[in-house]
Amino acid sequence: MINHQKLREIFLNVAIGVLSFVFFSTPGYAVEPDEVLENSNLELRARNLSKELRCLVCRNESIDESNSIIARDLRLLLRDRLEAGDSDKEILNFLVGRYGEYILLKPVLDGKNIFLWFVGPFVFVICLVGLLSSFISGATLGKKPKRTLASNKNK
Secondary structure, eight states, X not given: OOOHHHHHHHHHHHHHHHHHHHHHOOOOOOOOGGGOOSSHHHHHXXXXXXXXXXXXXXXXXXXXXXXXXXXXXXXXXXXXXXXXXXXXXHHXXXXXXXXXXXXXXXXXXXXXXXXXXXXHHHHHHHHHXXXXXXXXXXXXXXXXXXXXXXXXXXX
């Protein structure tokens, strides 16, 4: 026989453990102590910029979060450019020129990729309209007129 009290207690403990892990865990950052700049303003700019840049090895992970070797190299390159006096825009333009727009986690909306930005939602809307119209037309075609008691008496 299953002891429901014991089962409920185990479930509660597991639920509390999972919720504690989810709510109290913090995101991990891959920036190593030897990468951190002494100037706190430059380090803050470096961290903000590195959150906008995609790791070229990891999918949809910023170089700030990635532990890959190329992400470390990009973080160091970013910090070198900051120490050389480059602005944030100059650094982003340099990296986009070197690695392409793929390096940006949020690509720029411009003439080259405007087609890609709007084709997806447009196709989705067209499919949704087609689906709704097929349901509506199918519902009206498949309906048979209801026979009432009055129509049955006349026959």
